[in-house]
Amino acid sequence: MPTISRDEVAHLARLARLAVTEEELDLFAGQLEVILTSVARVGEVAAADIPPTSHAVGLTDVFRADVPRPGLTQQQALSGAYATEDGRFRVPRILDES
């Protein structure tokens, strides 16, 4: 049975970029534990030789012709932005290169 600690929830929240509160850590730790216990039932299925399915339809080789199509204007592209500057999206300082 999976157990999930408060620290693990905090780690997941960091990975998922969620600045969760202390109360949420407790709440989610409890709820995720219940949910994970339930969904862990997938592990009961003997499926060693079963191939995984990532796509519901069996399509392959769907390609687009390499022909330009009109996109958005700069104004449209920036229309939803919180802040812009010189035709660019203005964002807070970035800590480091990825």
Next chain:
Amino acid sequence: MTAALMDYDEVLERFEPVLGLEVHVELSTATKMFCGCANVFGTPPNTQVCPTCLGLPGALPVLNGVAVESAMRIGLALNCSIAPWCRFARKNYFYPDMPKNFQTSQYDEPIAVNGSLAVELSGGSLFTVEIERAHMEEDTGKSLHVGGSDGRIHGASHSLLDYNRAGVPLIEVVTKPIEGAEARAPEIARAYVTALRDLLRALNVSDVRMDQGSMRCDANVSLMPRGSSTFGTRTETKNVNSLRSVERAVRYEMCRQGAVLASGGRIVQETRHFDEATASTSAGRRKETSEDYRYFPEPDLVPIAPSDDWVARLRTTLPELPWQRRARAKTEWGLSDLELRDLVNAGALDLIAATVDAGAPAAEARSWWVSYLSQQANSRGVELADLPITPAQLARVIALVAEGALTNNLARQVVDGVLAKEGEPDEIVAAHGLAVVSDDAALTAAVEQALAAAPDVAEKIRGGKVAAAGAIVGAVMKATGGQANAQRVRELVLALVSA
């Protein structure tokens, strides 16, 4: 802060260097990897974008068929096997230059695996670099850091994002660990990147401009103590933006790691950045948590299953590859081994061949690239191939000379214009009025003027000293700023004198 460095020879005495090179190449397709936005460089910010490459909610990717074919052709040219079935995956991590906060990339199912590339070293010997994989992915947008010193990320107050480059198709070519390079490790690294660049250029799939970022190299370096068979911890140096830097970065890391290990320290697996100015590497910020990219198959794209027929057809589209071209050049142009090697070392061979392919005679093409253009490259401190002139443009200039429309002197001026990015040769000829003057009325007037100015010379010619005509031709050429058709001027001089 500069790191302590071990003497290069001592590094080799005590350690064996192991390299791994990851080269990212932007494909020169007409459109991006997953959307129909134009794949162009240098347009105003956020003008080559659409819902898909901006990662807008609801937008979906559709794979560019030509990009897939380019990836397969690169794989085939690298002697790789093409996967009979492969998928894209999502690499999940947050970064503002990545609009979806995941990169659509191939992970454990690359399109091409297990190849090799034979690279030629300066002595003429060959070294075979094993290729692990070539896979497809998408480029990120570009960030501009504002408010800090000289646009650096550190100390910036905010950043500005332009997504024109987001979604541009990338092929990443990854080598297997390169062992046995020994003292030539830095040279082999450079030669490999050079050979890969030449290969990609021959395939006509990328601009391969390291200076513009359309080809980027990450160099993994580790040291294995002599007598050990376990690889050491490696560092990954990014931001290596020229062939010379590849060589220098590898050498620097070898010496730095040698010093760290010799002093009892440990190498930290980390990303380092190469600084062109100091030719040194520096550590990036350490991440407090280890990266967990949570790869999973991209549900918005369906698998790729290249049929044997498709692969076979692509194989027939492979052009003459650099090493094949070298062999042919040697026979067809009658080059000695030494001459060939000089051309290869100068990076001129493929350029000459491409110029010949564009219609120029081999001798002229060779002469331009090894003399005038080599001088230009040297004085600018760039590789020959990075001069902003294409073989096709040079071939046009050579053709204009052959037609008599340009003199050699004028041709240089036209080439200078192309190098100054003034336009195509014909445009420069027109814009600067550089064409040879063959108009008899204008030339006759100039010749008459020159003869009148030098009656003694005219007399000599009349007296049968035809060679003296050269002086008059020279005077006319000078008067016309070199634009006169010298052959015609000579004819006119002789005709006018004997009239």
Next chain:
Amino acid sequence: MTRLTRCSAAELAARIHAQDITAVEVTRTHLDRIAAVDPALHAFLHLDGPAALAAAAAVDDGLRRGDPPASPLAGVPLALKDVFTTVDMPTTCGSRMLQGWWPPYDATVTRKLRAAGVVIVGKTNMDEFAMGSSTENSAYGPTRNPWDLDRVPGGSGGGSAAAVAAFEVPLAIGTDTGGSIRQPSAVTGTVGVKPTYGGVSRYGLVAFSSSLDQGGPVARTVLDAALLHEVIGGYDPLDSTSIDAPVPPVVQAARAGATGDLTGIRVGVVSQFRGDGYQPGVRRAFEVAVSRLRELGADIVEVSCPSFDHALPAYYLIAPSECSSNLARFDGMRYGLRVGDDGGRSAEEVMSLTREAGFGPEVKRRIMLGTYALSAGYYDAYYGQAQKVRTLIIRDFAAAFDQVDVLVSPTTPTTAFRIGERVDDPMAMYLSDLCTIPANLAGNAALSVPAGLSDDDGLPVGLQVMAPALADDRAYRVAAAYEAARDDADGGPLVQRVPDLEVAAR
């Protein structure tokens, strides 16, 4: 005057196209109805009356000029789930994160509706980013069930189902990832269809779980659903998972089914979906429905699909995993909410504060669950294993469809539950999708058609009909035959018995 709002879409279209009534009149009548009842229901997040009337007027103008109608549904009002992008209306997905976001592009479904002359009156409420089974997870407050305003209309597409059930519109569009069209339809007495995956373009459908999401019609009759299905269905080169084949002949199948003969049709009752855990009234209504299918000539057999027992856990690994990645883009950098940008904080901090403030608890829960399931070290046990279960479910369906033409089950184990009843118990909420999830995992077609009222609480029950991929028409045929027989037996369509909300609203 006949109550236009009580007419089916097919009837309205016929009268509009015959120029017996105008599309403007039809639209205005529905807008009036919305104005009267939506304050009590809260089915809509955004309405654009003037734009709807203008679109209707354009249809009328064309007809007056003698142009043929753009489609069999030209001039008919429709409500669009607020998860499809629209250039002329905001698209919020029921989230604070996208409050006031006006997309710069139309979804393919939106584009097809406009091209068909369908009049989009507004955007409907939904569980945030389609995660939920009650519409209580909307950041803009819950939608109420027109059958009982204290109860949920199901979810995530509760707004679309409630709008149709309450006669605010004859047609709506929903999306179904684990049952978000079918379950709301079941609990509101409407018809809801999840087409074959790839049958309706997902371009412009804000993704919850890409490999499961599918847009589809919500209507009051099977024929209306079929007519709408043909308008929105079909190949879209902008969606790589779109099927390049003609839309199955669902309208023809609905008309054929309505003649009421199912002789020779083999109907499988899924044994996994008739045991304990079902509300007794739902179980009884389902048995009555099965008897009715038998009376119509269908051969009824029991079919076992053992892997369906693992569908729910597999779904609650796959959907959260995909959502954790799909929703990563909501970071406040390019569009939508931004929180905490005080000039000092880094982009990373602002992203985290924005996501914390912009997402509700259910979305956060699923993002963390998915982040966990995809993490190194857990992938094989969770996500990888869930994808294998998916293969087994596909195989169960394939084996079942070797024996029978369609499968049936209750759409959802209970009738509409009370608002607030399950909000603190995620697992209880998740059980709402027990019977609908297998078709999402396998990608085949499935629909819910009203199957009377539960005899224990008087609330609607849905009959789910599942058909193989690309055989959507089979489900329509069976559903249409059943609908006709049920309406005959009960003296009219079930939905006409919905309480009069204008009274209730007061």
